[in-house]
Amino acid sequence: MKIAIIGTRGVPNYYGGFEQFAEFFSVYLAEKGHEVYCYNSHNHPYQEKMFHGVHIIHQHDPEYKYGTFGQFIYDYNCIMDSRKRNFDIILQLGYTSNSIWFFLLPKKPIIITNMDGLEWKRSKYSWPVQQFLKVAEWLAAVSSDYLVADSLGIQSFLKKTYKKESTYIAYGAYPFNSPDESILQEYKVEKGGYNMIMARFEPENNLDMVLEGVSLCEKKTPVLVVGKHETKYGEYLKNKFRYFPHIRFMGGIYNLEHLNSLRYYSNIYFHGHSVGGTNPSLLEAMASQALIAAHHNDFNKGVLKDNAFYFSSPNDVKELLHTAVKSDNLQKIKNNYEAIEKDFNWEKINGDYLQLFEECYARHLAGNQG
Known part of the structure; x- marks a missing residue:
């Protein structure tokens, strides 16, 4: 499959959880023989075109200049670039600044969105921003082909609020047992x-x-x-x-x-x-x-x-x-x-995502043949 990952600042991780997941999962997919592309901010510290078999696509990201508003422009740039790449699957990580551009997403690929965690509840946001995020969440929920919930609480919320099924896949971690006291x-x-x-x-x-x-x-x-x-x-x-x-x-x-x-x-x-x-x-x-x-x-x-x-x-x-x-x-x-x-090891999490991708892709191909 030809797969894109959007919605992060890029890989390798220099920022947070979605970037960490994107790094591990993209490399895992490439090792399994898939053609994988990850979108990176133009000013990401990693400037190479390949990362452990993953194609890196740098797009202009004016967040450094405009703050949060710059994220909307960055996501717009990523989505517009994705329209010319002929992807089979686009994995969106989060919805905060990309779901408003849902109508610009290419029609061919399957859109799978990890719905993150009730962003509109975050107290750092003003009331108008919280209301916007509720709309963004709704747009992502109703416009995506498939949803991923990273907790059972989020899965229950999506079912109750939007009447949408989702696949529960948590984050992962590597077991650590070799500490260095020095x-x-x-x-x-x-x-x-x-x-x-x-x-x-x-x-x-x-x-x-x-x-x-x-x-x-x-x-x-x-x-x-x-x-x-x-x-x-x-x-x-x-x-x-x-x-x-x-x-x-x-x-x-x-x-x-x-x-x-x-x-x-x-x-x-x-x-x-x-x-x-x-x-x-x-x-x-x-x-x-x-x-x-x-x-x-x-x-x-x-x-x-x-x-x-x-x-x-x-x-x-x-x-x-x-x-x-x-x-x-x-x-x-x-x-x-x-x-x-x-339950939470990366091999299992990566495998669960890949299984979801394969099932969605097989369903997509069967539908097209039908």
Whole structure:
């Protein structure tokens, strides 16, 4: 099959979950003998035309100049380019800035859309933007040939709201069992002697709640805050907690080996995400054998079940910092690791996507012959 992946900033991953998935899945498809194309921003750090057998198509992306509005132009450029490529399948990752161009998508390919996670619920968006995102979600739901939901909660929502069936396929992670303790020296921490939180700096990821709990706690155990913080919200948090030197804003860390080892050797890994489906960084924390304390919501509970601690307030966080010790909770960690091996490993996820593609393509060919 000739397959395109649109809706991301490109591969290899320098940004987030969809980019990570696009990187792993596109390479997997190429290794299986398919002709795969991935759209990249023109200013993506990777400027080659091929990436491990995947064709890279760079398109102009003015986000650096216009902010969020630039994403709409970038997606428009990708979709217009796709009209001349004769693809069999186009996989859209998300709908935020591309579903308004649905009428420009080429007619021949099968359009499969991963519906992401209720973007309109994100508190960073104003009311008018949230209303727009609801419309964008509806457009993607009704205009795509097939939908993918990355959590059972999203699948249920799509069925109830749009009367549309979807295929449940979560994100994946690679089981990690080869930590490198020497990496800790680079980050000035000691084995078991620090906690972590990793997230985009957005209000619904509850960084403020976690750090507020840290500030209330008498224990001054270092907390590594991982994520790009050169944002308005990041500046707010850095200013608010500037008198707590054990709260360390690390910036983005994209070396997966370093991240895995940091998660592995941390005492508590806080996961504050409260909106969306199956979060990639949560799965990676499970795969890294971290002891997880997650924000209490259905998305996180659906993945972690009873194998994590949960918090809903700064006081909950403070209490966990006093009481939760990794070595006392090895069964929780083991259960999460086994869930990665069984349900969330990349081989299974990639295979599930490819099976969906093959079924959709076979149905498409049979329909055309009929």
